[in-house]
Amino acid sequence: MGVVSKILGVALAGVGFVTLFYGMSTTDALSFLWSFMGLIIMSLGFALITGGRQAEKKPPPPTVTEIRCGSCDFKEIRDFKKGDYVLMPVEDMCPKCQSSMTIEGVYIVREEPEAKYNV
Ligand SMILES: [Zn+2]
Numbered sequence: 001m002g003v004v005s006k007i008l009g010v011a012l013a014g015v016g017f018v019t020l021f022y023g024m025s026t027t028d029a030l031s032f033l034w035s036f037m038g039l040i041i042m043s044l045g046f047a048l049i050t051g052g053r054q055a056e057k058k059p060p061p062p063t064v065t066e067i068r069c070g071s072c073d074f075k076e077i078r079d080f081k082k083g084d085y086v087l088m089p090v091e092d093m094c095p096k097c098q099s100s101m102t103i104e105g106v107y108i109v110r111e112e113p114e115a116k117y118n119v
Contacts, residue, residue, distance in 0.1 A: 009048030016042030061109050068104040069094035080106055 016038045023034025063080035067090050074096045088103045 005048050005051070009045045009051075012045030012048060013042050014045070016040070016045055063106065063108050065103055066105040066107065067092070067101045069097065069099060069101045071099040072097045074101070075104070076101075 018038070019041060020035050020038025023031045023036070023038055026034065064077050065080045065084045067076045067078065068074070072094065074094050084103055084106055086103055086105055090101045090103060092101060093099065094101050
């Protein structure tokens with residue numbers, strides 16, 4: 001997915017736009033059909049324009065919460081939940097020793113660049 005699909009997407013969006021306007025300006029019986037087709041072609045075009053980018057782009061880095069047991073050395077990383085803060089007691093018990101756990105830290109997981117292009 002690269003430049004070609006983007007050009008195609010822009011072309012499709014343009015054709016769809018024109019078709020949509022033709023459908024809105026014309027008074028023949030098929031005007032609704034033209035508008036409808038224009039909308040579909042346009043959305044197809046936009047899907048092509050943004051589709052390639054979405055496939056390449058990764059989701060934003062997740063925020064994780066680190067939970068630590070107060071009695072043993074058990075540590076757990078789970079997804080950040082709204083309201084989590086450092087030193088907040090957690091409802092879950094330690095799976096190792098069944099004592100209460102607290103949040104030790106909240107981190108944003110930074111992504112490592114996967115590929116290096118400047119070799
Ligand atoms: Zn424990």
